[in-house]
Amino acid sequence: MIKMKDVVKVYDNGITAVNGISVHIEQGEFVYVVGPSGAGKSTFIKMMYREEIPSSGKIEVTGYDVPQLKHNEIPYLRRQVGVVFQDFKLLPNLTVYENIAYAMEVLEKSPKQIQNRVMEVLSLVGLKHKARMKPAELSGGEQQRVSIARAIANMPRVLIADEPTGNLDPETSWEIMELLEQINAQGTTIIMATHNKSIVNEMRHRVIVIENGRISRDDKEGGYDFEA
Amino acid sequence: MIKMKDVVKVYDNGITAVNGISVHIEQGEFVYVVGPSGAGKSTFIKMMYREEIPSSGKIEVTGYDVPQLKHNEIPYLRRQVGVVFQDFKLLPNLTVYENIAYAMEVLEKSPKQIQNRVMEVLSLVGLKHKARMKPAELSGGEQQRVSIARAIANMPRVLIADEPTGNLDPETSWEIMELLEQINAQGTTIIMATHNKSIVNEMRHRVIVIENGRISRDDKEGGYDFEA
Amino acid sequence: MTLKLRTLSKHISDSVRNIVRNSWMSFAAVSAVSITLLLVGGMLALLFNVNKFATDIEQDVSVRVYIDLTTDQEQRDELQAEIQKLETVESVDFSSRDEELENVISGYGDSFDLIDEDENPLYDVFVVSTKEPKDTKETAKQIDEMPYVARVSYGDAKADRVFKVTKGIRNVGGVIIGALIFTAIFLISNTIRITIYSRGTEIEIMKLVGATNWYIRWPFIIEGALIGLFGAIVPVLIVWIGYYGAYNNITPFLSGSIYSLLSPNPFLWELTALMVGMGVMIGSLGSALSIRRFLNV
Amino acid sequence: MTLKLRTLSKHISDSVRNIVRNSWMSFAAVSAVSITLLLVGGMLALLFNVNKFATDIEQDVSVRVYIDLTTDQEQRDELQAEIQKLETVESVDFSSRDEELENVISGYGDSFDLIDEDENPLYDVFVVSTKEPKDTKETAKQIDEMPYVARVSYGDAKADRVFKVTKGIRNVGGVIIGALIFTAIFLISNTIRITIYSRGTEIEIMKLVGATNWYIRWPFIIEGALIGLFGAIVPVLIVWIGYYGAYNNITPFLSGSIYSLLSPNPFLWELTALMVGMGVMIGSLGSALSIRRFLNV
Ligand SMILES: Nc1ncnc2c1ncn2[C@@H]1O[C@H](COP(=O)(O)OP(=O)(O)OP(=O)(O)O)[C@@H](O)[C@H]1O
Ligand SMILES: Nc1ncnc2c1ncn2[C@@H]1O[C@H](COP(=O)(O)OP(=O)(O)OP(=O)(O)O)[C@@H](O)[C@H]1O
Numbered sequence A, B: 001m002i003k004m005k006d007v008v009k010v011y012d013n014g015i016t017a018v019n020g021i022s023v024h025i026e027q028g029e030f031v032y033v034v035g036p037s038g039a040g041k042s043t044f045i046k047m048m049y050r051e052e053i054p055s056s057g058k059i060e061v062t063g064y065d066v067p068q069l070k071h072n073e074i075p076y077l078r079r080q081v082g083v084v085f086q087d088f089k090l091l092p093n094l095t096v097y098e099n100i101a102y103a104m105e106v107l108e109k110s111p112k113q114i115q116n117r118v119m120e121v122l123s124l125v126g127l128k129h130k131a132r133m134k135p136a137e138l139s140g141g142e143q144q145r146v147s148i149a150r151a152i153a154n155m156p157r158v159l160i161a162d163e164p165t166g167n168l169d170p171e172t173s174w175e176i177m178e179l180l181e182q183i184n185a186q187g188t189t190i191i192m193a194t195h196n197k198s199i200v201n202e203m204r205h206r207v208i209v210i211e212n213g214r215i216s217r218d219d220k221e222g223g224y225d226f227e228a
Numbered sequence C, D: 001m002t003l004k005l006r007t008l009s010k011h012i013s014d015s016v017r018n019i020v021r022n023s024w025m026s027f028a029a030v031s032a033v034s035i036t037l038l039l040v041g042g043m044l045a046l047l048f049n050v051n052k053f054a055t056d057i058e059q060d061v062s063v064r065v066y067i068d069l070t071t072d073q074e075q076r077d078e079l080q081a082e083i084q085k086l087e088t089v090e091s092v093d094f095s096s097r098d099e100e101l102e103n104v105i106s107g108y109g110d111s112f113d114l115i116d117e118d119e120n121p122l123y124d125v126f127v128v129s130t131k132e133p134k135d136t137k138e139t140a141k142q143i144d145e146m147p148y149v150a151r152v153s154y155g156d157a158k159a160d161r162v163f164k165v166t167k168g169i170r171n172v173g174g175v176i177i178g179a180l181i182f183t184a185i186f187l188i189s190n191t192i193r194i195t196i197y198s199r200g201t202e203i204e205i206m207k208l209v210g211a212t213n214w215y216i217r218w219p220f221i222i223e224g225a226l227i228g229l230f231g232a233i234v235p236v237l238i239v240w241i242g243y244y245g246a247y248n249n250i251t252p253f254l255s256g257s258i259y260s261l262l263s264p265n266p267f268l269w270e271l272t273a274l275m276v277g278m279g280v281m282i283g284s285l286g287s288a289l290s291i292r293r294f295l296n297v
């Protein structure tokens, strides 16, 4: 499903964010990625859908050779991968509804199908009543939930979530986690970077700990703590 | 220090984010503001430094009659109040160093003073080595810490922090909390909106719970839980 | 690049939505297009009329055929018929030596009052106009070889000077038009580029949620075309109103003279087509080109 | 608004930093300013020379004083002296009736070869130039009342036509200059407005961290001025080079004629001042005005 081999990412400013990571993630797995601030979690994740290109190493996602992908193939990789971005990345001029619909229109789905699915995912994240608002009119947590709704709208084979509960209260966080569990149960691979200790400790899944750009621990049913 | 009386905020889109809040916060207090996503915490906080103007009600902050302030007086209010924004609000074209320095230059402090203080706050948040980078080159948690560093640089009388640990791992979050405790111990009033249950429960302070735009609980040494 | 009809209509509605939602940006872009096209349209209207004026002047350069003093009426008619037969000749007008003298007197001042009609030192003249100004010289030569012709002049010096001046005017006008069109292309596409650059993050997000380059490009191209189109409306209106105003005011003064303004009918339509065409073309092309730098993400 | 020297130098370095960091945006703005100023500068150079040309033509309208046939040498000198005394008169040239006849022959064509010098029907003439074209009529009247003067003409019809044409040229030129300057103001400030609008969030952040309106405004104003200044460099260079090129190429052709181009020396400096002034003024003012909408936050 997702294979990384000796992946290194050195940014233009000389910072080595990922320093030799090799990992296999099977179809249907649920993986937490944890680690201190600036450890390279987001970079690790961004390379999977080619927001960043590794400096060296191999990455394979749902059969695509990601670093070697031609420009015109990238959109098709990204359609297999739903992403909840750490900074949401909502289109500021579109309403909540339109933001989610856009990600579906890109696949040229029928308007009927789009309408139904958008309202469905909006009610899943509890924001059906805010469909007509612009992102700037939402609270931080609401924007985050729209980003989640958009990521799952196309029922992707892989769901990548970077800190999806960072702006949510514990109650809402749990609701979102249950949603992700359901999606995972339907066979979607989930990779989730998080700082939320209680979630990682209570909903046990594979935990990959990244420190200083390297995987320092990789436990099948691990807990959060990565310090000694 | 901070007084609110019957404050209501109805946004242009008709949403009532704050629906009649009255509260007194004394100089030197440390107050958590908690509540579910979209409850009105950020709105409550934004009205203190006039990012938003209440639809009705009175607000007094460090002696300023905030809603009645003339346009040319607003900057002087804001210089008394350091703010950690939920979405960081860093200037994208300035380096980390310059972002913090800008908030001090505005007060026309001497270059020497500015230089010393900027490096000081950067080392307090553990980012001295990233001083020359642009915000876009930082991880989410690093950007958040820059925003914290900027807010405390001018040693404001009031520090307002909206979700300051949302993108930080628990370890770093504790370091930041200790920093805030220190600042509070020096007499700075701190108002902090947060979703971090363990922090609120372990570092006990006054807790204001906001639900549906109203204060549903206000405990001197409360815990996080606001449900039932 | 093959477009489903549904997708096309989606692109169109998306582009309209973008224009409306970015209203101030759209307004700034539309007004930049408007003012540029107004400048181009106005100057083109002026320059094409200057060109017309130059042509009118050139047309006025006629060949003067001085007829032998000994020629009688019949021979003169014969000569006239022969001249008329030349393919390059438009018209032949007779001017008697008495009329010529009057011309001289009125043209050069009345010092010539002194000359009696009996002392008239002038010839009878045929004034020959050619269809094309450029044929003047050749025609003059051909006529010179005909019988009964004393001498032919096409006011060599004067004509050459006129042709030189009109050529100069045309060259300068051509350079100005070229410069204007270049300026318009540059300014309009530059404005569009700036507005698109300020939407770089938006485009990046579109790419990140899986949009293909063409899916992103189309609404921007249509938006550019619409901005160009909307930007052309006001200048086209102004040019029509202004030109009709000028035309109606100036034409009475020119009546009777050899000069006339370009008739609005085909001219304004051509100008309109040019302005709208430029707006739409530069707008859409400018969009398509500016967007490139954001697409390879 | 009172500025500490340190703050001022801070503002200047901030504005330079902004220009460098937003390099593509600055480049787009600078090039929009450049192309606009080039258009304005080029057209102004052209139009001012057209105006000069019109003035040259007007200057050429001289008063012709026909001297009584009975006047002797002494009386003629007396008359010349009297004319010269008029304040409006620039020069008085004598042209004998023989010279006049030659003029007529060469000017009107050689039909006049037939006239013997003995039969010369013309007068001796003083050709009087006035200092200002507008004084022509009045001067002619005054001279007409002097003794020994048979008649005075200033080529009434011709002069009136010349004045009409030059007035027309000047009016059209004035309108074009006005339109160009308006266009330049609009386009440059519009470009600056768009670039500033795309930095709205930045300005809001500045306000949120406690910057006063003037603290935010100054770097933007300076930035606008610098963009105007940088934008003026290339067009100024092109205008200098182009004008010298044109001047050196055209002047030889005009030597001996009454026409001449405006001498580069004061003219190009004035044009430079105008272009730089426009760039800097519009740039800084455009900045100052565009930024307003973001400041009341
Ligand atoms: N675009 C970039 N250009 C240059 N350096 C970058 C860029 N993005 C991240 N970095 C650097 O790479 C390192 C890893 O960043 P990354 O975003 O992967 O961290 P992270 O583990 O997601 O942290 P956080 O938990 O704070 O989000 C950081 O030190 C950061 O400064
Ligand atoms: N600028 C705005 N315009 C219109 N409505 C807004 C605006 N900002 C917030 N709202 C609405 O006001 C309500 C309260 O928002 P607020 O940001 O105060 O919530 P919050 O308590 O901070 O939530 P979170 O924990 O998710 O950040 C939300 O329902 C939101 O949709």
Ligand SMILES: [Mg+2]
Binding pocket: A041, A042, A043, A086, A162, B139, B140, B141
């Ligand atoms: Mg991250």
Ligand SMILES: [Mg+2]
Binding pocket: A139, A140, A141, B041, B042, B043, B086, B162
């Ligand atoms: Mg909030």
